[in-house]
Amino acid sequence: MPVKARERLIQSAERLFYADGIRAVGLERLLADSGVGRASFYRHFSGKEDLVVTVLGAYERAYRGWLAERTDAWGGTPLAAFDAIIEHAETADFRGCAFINAVAEAAEPAAEIRRMASDHKDAVAAYLRGLLARSGYPDDPDLARQLLLLMDGATVTELHERSSRPARQAKEMAEALLAGASADGPAPAGT
Amino acid sequence: MPVKARERLIQSAERLFYADGIRAVGLERLLADSGVGRASFYRHFSGKEDLVVTVLGAYERAYRGWLAERTDAWGGTPLAAFDAIIEHAETADFRGCAFINAVAEAAEPAAEIRRMASDHKDAVAAYLRGLLARSGYPDDPDLARQLLLLMDGATVTELHERSSRPARQAKEMAEALLAGASADGPAPAGT
DNA sequence: CCAAAACGGAACCGATCGGTACCGTTCCAA
DNA sequence: TTGGAACGGTACCGATCGGTTCCGTTTTGG
Secondary structure: OOOOHHHHHHHHHHHHHHHHOOOOOOHHHHHHHHOOOHHHHHHHOOOHHHHHHHHHHHHHHHHHHHHHHHHHHOOOOHHHHHHHHHHHHOOOOOOOOHHHHHHHHOOOOOHHHHHHHHHHHHHHHHHHHHHHHHOOOOOOHHHHHHHHHHHHHHHHHHHHHOOOHHHHHHHHHHHHHHHHHHHOOOOOOOO | OOOOHHHHHHHHHHHHHHHHOOOOOOHHHHHHHHOOOHHHHHHHOOOHHHHHHHHHHHHHHHHHHHHHHHHHHOOOOHHHHHHHHHHHHOOOOOOOOHHHHHHHHOOOOOHHHHHHHHHHHHHHHHHHHHHHHHOOOOOOHHHHHHHHHHHHHHHHHHHHHOOOHHHHHHHHHHHHHHHHHHHOOOOOOOO
């Protein structure tokens, strides 16, 4: 069975929204890119807003899966998460964090998008907290938030500089941060 | 002499672009808000793109002036810059960094906007470097970049959380960072 | 004082926006 | 095999996009 219309729409939207921004991508282009008829689009989504929410939800799941996979590949430590974002920044189609971009271009209310972005950041913070625990760091929610702030700071800076330098810099800062944290609790070398 | 049309356009655009995003603000609304005639707009600007560049330039100067003023008010130290962004995050119409938002919503090329954003970040980094020097920290360009990364990370996180918590967290991280830096060079308590 | 510049308002342009309705075809399962 | 769901294509809709042109008024400097 070929890929269904709904799935093609989500895939096209995920790519185009991320590359050019949500507002910049019209339905016309979306339909042409996905090869889906205009009517079919409205059979699957109540409107563009509905598609946007769906796509951000799909991105959320995909990003968390990607982060976990690449972090594991780099050793599964908190610092490995920074190796993951370093290589992410070096991909050709890197355009930062979809949620940061979505909130940045969303108009004042945009309650739904902001809520999804907030949930996404909470989820990543929870994941980082798990990484910290697995590596034997003290269970400090603030520490995970600090790592997340470093990651987000690197992500937005990379968009301006078009390099992975900020991610590498953030990793250095994380190393110092973790070195300090381990002094206040269990040793970083867990198990 | 009342405020000229060009100045009113820039002021309206600065406010509306920052609040709702650049793409979200059409000429119609700009003209209505500024009270400028459609023809007058094109007498002063070659088009919307021209206005966008002009507005970002004005924002750049305004932001640097604001940052210097508030940082001085908080003591003129590198850490005072974080006090400035803390109070910035607590203003009612806070919408993050105009350059970060502009780059986030800009489509793939957007060379001019990205260049302006890059220059802006360089300028802020240079300013932070000056603050570090004035406070007796070792002259390390990387240190200024690290502080900027913390500031930017806080700024984007504040947009999601709608609080100044990230800025306060970033300040704590900056304190630790500076404490470590002063150990490698002159004492932080400069003349 | 008066001419020229600056201005606000409106009519208009083609293009595109998000969204609706109807068409004929393709696909798939009962 | 056949009926119905899913589909792609197209013609529309009103609204708005950025941009151009003209006209009448207001402002201002020589």
